[in-house]
Amino acid sequence: MTVHEAAAEAPGGAGVPNQDSASERRDPVTVHEAAAEAPGGAGVPNQDSDHDAVYGPVESWERDFDHADPSYNRQAHAVWEQLRGSCPIARTERYGGAWLPVTHELVREIAYDTEHFSSRGVVASTGRPDIAAPIGPAPPITSDPPFHQIARRLLLPPFAPKQIEPWEDEIRLVCRQRLDAMGEIEPGTTVIDAALQYAQHIPVNVISRMLGFPLEDDDLFREFVHDQLEGVNRPVEARQWAFDRLDDYVDNQVREHIEHPRDDLTSYLLSAEIGGNPLSADHVRGTIVLLLLAGIDTTWSAIGSSIWHLAGHPDHRRRLREDPDVWTFAVEELLRAYAPVTMARLVADDVEFHGCPMKTEEWVLLPFPAANRDPEFFEQADEVVLDRQENRHAAFGLGIHRCLGSNLARLELRVALEEFLTRFEEFELSDPEAVTWSVGQIRGPRSLPVRILAATR
Amino acid sequence: MRVRLDADACEGHNRCYALAPELFDVDDYGQAVVIGDGTVAAELGDKARLAVANCPEYAISLEEEEL
Numbered sequence: 001m002t003v004h005e006a007a008a009e010a011p012g013g014a015g016v017p018n019q020d021s022a023s024e025r026r027d028p029v030t031v032h033e034a035a036a037e038a039p040g041g042a043g044v045p046n047q048d049s050d051h052d053a054v055y056g057p058v059e060s061w062e063r064d065f066d067h068a069d070p071s072y073n074r075q076a077h078a079v080w081e082q083l084r085g086s087c088p089i090a091r092t093e094r095y096g097g098a099w100l101p102v103t104h105e106l107v108r109e110i111a112y113d114t115e116h117f118s119s120r121g122v123v124a125s126t127g128r129p130d131i132a133a134p135i136g137p138a139p140p141i142t143s144d145p146p147f148h149q150i151a152r153r154l155l156l157p158p159f160a161p162k163q164i165e166p167w168e169d170e171i172r173l174v175c176r177q178r179l180d181a182m183g184e185i186e187p188g189t190t191v192i193d194a195a196l197q198y199a200q201h202i203p204v205n206v207i208s209r210m211l212g213f214p215l216e217d218d219d220l221f222r223e224f225v226h227d228q229l230e231g232v233n234r235p236v237e238a239r240q241w242a243f244d245r246l247d248d249y250v251d252n253q254v255r256e257h258i259e260h261p262r263d264d265l266t267s268y269l270l271s272a273e274i275g276g277n278p279l280s281a282d283h284v285r286g287t288i289v290l291l292l293l294a295g296i297d298t299t300w301s302a303i304g305s306s307i308w309h310l311a312g313h314p315d316h317r318r319r320l321r322e323d324p325d326v327w328t329f330a331v332e333e334l335l336r337a338y339a340p341v342t343m344a345r346l347v348a349d350d351v352e353f354h355g356c357p358m359k360t361e362e363w364v365l366l367p368f369p370a371a372n373r374d375p376e377f378f379e380q381a382d383e384v385v386l387d388r389q390e391n392r393h394a395a396f397g398l399g400i401h402r403c404l405g406s407n408l409a410r411l412e413l414r415v416a417l418e419e420f421l422t423r424f425e426e427f428e429l430s431d432p433e434a435v436t437w438s439v440g441q442i443r444g445p446r447s448l449p450v451r452i453l454a455a456t457r
Numbered sequence: 458m459r460v461r462l463d464a465d466a467c468e469g470h471n472r473c474y475a476l477a478p479e480l481f482d483v484d485d486y487g488q489a490v491v492i493g494d495g496t497v498a499a500e501l502g503d504k505a506r507l508a509v510a511n512c513p514e515y516a517i518s519l520e521e522e523e524l
Binding site for chain 2 (some may be wrong): 153156157159160161162328332389390391392393394396398399400402406407
């Protein structure tokens, strides 16, 4: 089987980075590489997802797909294009059975159908969540109607635009500190890692402050993210160990906040009420887990993918430098083209969906990034059109589960790109083959070596 | 010309507020609100059309008034 990504995205031709250049020519049977991207994982037991993954190499994207196979994210655009032409709802027996619809129309239909497709589980993995609908383990993302709306309404105000806008200066400061920490830059020579030295630090800092958690635990937060979202193909017992470790950490933070309440989201949740009653301990813990995990590698991935794109498109860098009015469109367009987040649903009851016999408790992946590149819905879907005027992208989902943190994510992405482009006017991938990509439902570069060609201080 | 908002369809993506703040505000929950009666001044026609064309939930429409 051969997969081909449309070259349209790379109008510049030669020298444009292409993450698929190596992998797209390989037979998927031979592509099963170590997930070497573990961020800050040194010394942590049970951390190596490549050593105990339950599943082997992918035999066919149509009948045996695996979103946690390392070759998937690396060549995702090509896989989706192939599936749109051959099999718009792919199937796998892995993970206890899962489906992968890849068109905008199908993704949209499932996102709006909360009756047949439950959010009780949103990370397709070897196990199933042990907390029942409609609350689920991490409300409101794992909740179904009618409870969903109650849990979500509690969290909407702190993430509304006017509450998020004041974080801009703080985010800008974090970005500048990270750029300063790169030390002396010698244009034409210095290579920095834009994922490890820059992108991954920006969202962690803000969410730690919002929750009132110690900033110095940021490496630990990235480990949690890695365990929960990348280690989906590990045995259930290994995943349980990781869940327990995260729960213990959150419980300690909650205890500390009960003793010393302050003005942050954790104390806010502890004082919140539903129908006159405080939230259950499970609800508070689950929501904190959601807030801690959901905002970290998602935004970090969007920042990294955008820098990856700009590294290969000097024309787009120039446009962003010279045309401030293009930014509002450009940020959305980068979100469309490089949307990091695929969600999942669990089939609530046996249902026939467009000819597919979906069974209770099987997973259905919702690849919003694939919907965003569907040529039936978007013109020039595989091209980045910086000033795209019509852009109903689904990077933050569709329907009742629209990403709660979308206003924060947008702000972080814009400020991170502004600061990076201000400091580094010209840059390129130092070695396109050295770029590594995340594993699982969140897609983005985990190592991104960039050679700086022109810098200001 | 007038903008119309289907409040039940709005999920708070805030694209309209970003692109046409003269026509849309957001409430404390981040849900869109039409400013005034939604009448679009002539010079804001393009912004109104952008708000429509960037709403992922198709919650915004334009009502052309007949003279």
